[in-house]
Amino acid sequence: MIFDRKKIQKSFCTWMRALNKRIHFPSVNSSVKNLEDNKVIVTIEVSEDDIEVAIDEAFKKISKEVKLPGFRQGKAPRKVLEAKFGKEYARSEALNDIVGEVYFQAINEHELDVIAQPQVELIEGQESGAAIFEATVEVRPTIEIQGYKNLEIEVSSPHVTQEEIDESVNRLLEQASERNEVSRPAATGDFITMDLSGAINGEPEESLTAEGFVFEIGSSFIIEEINASLEGAEIGQEIEFGGPHPSEEDTELGFVAKILSIEEKILPELSDELVAELSEFATVDLLVADTKERMEEMKRNQLPGQATSKILEAISELVTEEVPEPLIQEQIQQQMQDMAMRMAQQGMQFEQFLQATNQSMEDIVANLREPSEQSVRTDLALRAVAAAEAIEVTESDVENEIENVAKQYALQAAIQAEEIDYSLEMTSEEIDGQLSPRIQTEKENLTNSLQENGQIRILKADLLKQKALKLVEDSVKIKDEDGNEIDKKEIFVENTENASELSQNGSNPDNPDPKEEELSESDD
Incomplete structure (x- = not known):
């Protein structure tokens, strides 16, 4: 007798609620045997007494589902139901009802980190006596x-x-630039006026055809080959160029451009008067100082994310083992769900996105496979670091994380409800003081939700990886493009991001178990 996976999935939340509410559920004796390819067999024995309790519950459920003459629905006694349907039917229903519960009890008892749905088979007890299940799972x-x-x-x-500052200032000067027609060959920065005709796979395409089309050499175009092709072009010349379509496989674009004119761009001389006319600053020095300050701030803000991304990429490359396929598939599904959610927020259906980008679902899955595999490698690597360094997550860590998230939820809700006069100048202590009751409510709700749906272990895994990442950050050597070492203090500040944000960088399909709709579908 092999069991339906959907019933096993459905049993998960039932079992977690029973566990937290201390409702009676079957006690089990279980053992684990290791197999090859990261698989195990979990043998689970359920006593005859517990089977009888489950059979009695099955009869109660049957009573609510059927109508029998002379009895109100749900009130027919067991003897009548047993005579009508037979105890064998109720036993079969009972075994189906408890299989998920006893399976999750067993994997919880042995702290098995399962990554796929199990194959569960009833070995003994289909007709009478104790029941023995065998679950094979990766x-x-x-x-x-x-x-x-x-x-x-x-x-x-x-x-x-200084070059970056000059480029920024020149972009301002371009607002007052002039064009001067020239007879020399075209160069980067020149504006080319041309008659353009295009083709797709050799067939003329009207949408790619334009007369008097103006293009600045060095800017972007549907295919990048245009820039190299126009360098050195002369007036009256016909230039042919082509390249692959940027988003459609096996599609070639071809163009013929007849050069009508070439204009060079002339920037005005930088002066205090021009700066005052084009910007909010009175002098060149003030403009340059502000430009430098803004660019340095932007770089400082970008560096932590850039460094973390590079660290996660580097550590993922240390994993030499083959990555389990279920983890990759789980991560692909998670990314697709995230994409669909973002599109829904923008008022777009996934099918509309596929049509607009001329892609199939298979194309999306194929494009997501490589980043998904890297995310899984990152997850395995961070867990390996945590194990090697004996990193642990305490109950205090979990409580602090829940409280931090609760504070975020409380603040967002209070701002939306206009219950707080929020400003950036407010300290965290002032915010917490005003929101204390709401924070406590959010904390209790979040804790209950995590416990009832078995997600505490996912949170612990996130926190574990966060600690492992911090350890790697402390030892990594960081250099810029010129080989100059950068002080990590310029990049990393006290890590205040919550554990759920870590999952977006180093994803972990930690939990194949079903989740309630109100919970986030993301894994660690």
């Missing part, structure tokens, strides 16, 4: 990695160069 592999304390990454320099 678990997350435990790996070891080398070199995580000797990582070296490259990020953008936090310092602004």
Whole structure:
């Protein structure tokens, strides 16, 4: 007798609620046998007494579902139901009802980190006596990695160069630039006026055809080959160029451009008068100082995310083992759900997105596979670091994380309800003081939700990986593009992001178990 996976999935939330409310559920004796390829067999024995309790519950359920002459629905006694349907039917229903509960009890007891749905089979007890189930399931592999304390990454320099400042100032000057027609060959920065005709896979395409089309050499176009092709072009010349379609496989674009005119761009001389006319600053010095300050702030803000991304990428490359397919598939599904959610927020259906981008569902899955596999490698690597360094997550860590998230929820809700006069100048103590009752309510709701749906272990896994990442950050060597070492204090500040945000960088399909609709579908 092999059981329906959907029934096993449905039993998860039932079992967690029973566990937290201390409702009676079958006690089990279980054992685990390791197999190859990260699989285990979980053998589960349920006593005859517990089977009888489950049979009695099954008869109660049957009574509510059927109508019998002479009895109100749900009031027919067991003897009548047994005579009508037979005890064998109720026993079959009972076994189906308890299989998920006893399975989740067993994996919880043995702390198995399962990554796929199980194959569960009834070995003994289909007709009478105690029941013995065997569940074959794949678990997350435990790996070891080398070199995580000797990582070296490259990020953008936090310092602004004079060239970058000049480029920014020149973009301002371009507002007052002039064009001067020239007879020389075209160069980068020149404006080319041309008659353009295009084709798709050799067939003329009207939408790619334009007369008097103006293009600045060095700017973006549907295919990048245009810039190299127009360099050195002369008036009256016909230029042919082509390249692959940027978003459609096996599609080639071809163009013929007849050069009508070439104009060079002339920037005005930088002066205090021009700066005052084009900007809010009275002098060149003030403009340059502000430009440098803004660019340095932007770089400082970008560096932590850039460095973390590079660290996660580097540590994922230390994983040499083959990545389990269920983890990759779970991550692909998670990313697709995230995409669909973002589109829904913008008022777009997933089918509309596919049509607009001329992609199929298979194309999306194929494009997501590589980043999904890297995310899984990152997850395995961070867990390996945590294991090697004996990193632990305490109950205090969990409570603090829940409280931090509760504060965020409370603040968002209070702002929307206009219950708080919020300003950026307010300290966290002032905010917490005004929102204390709401924070406590959010904390209790969040704790109950996590417990009832078995997500505390997912939260712990997130916190564990966050600690592992912090350890790697402390030892990594960071350099800029020129090989200059960067002080990590310029990049990393006290880590205040909550654990759920870590999952967006180093994803972890930690829980294949079903979740309630009100909970986030994301894994660690």
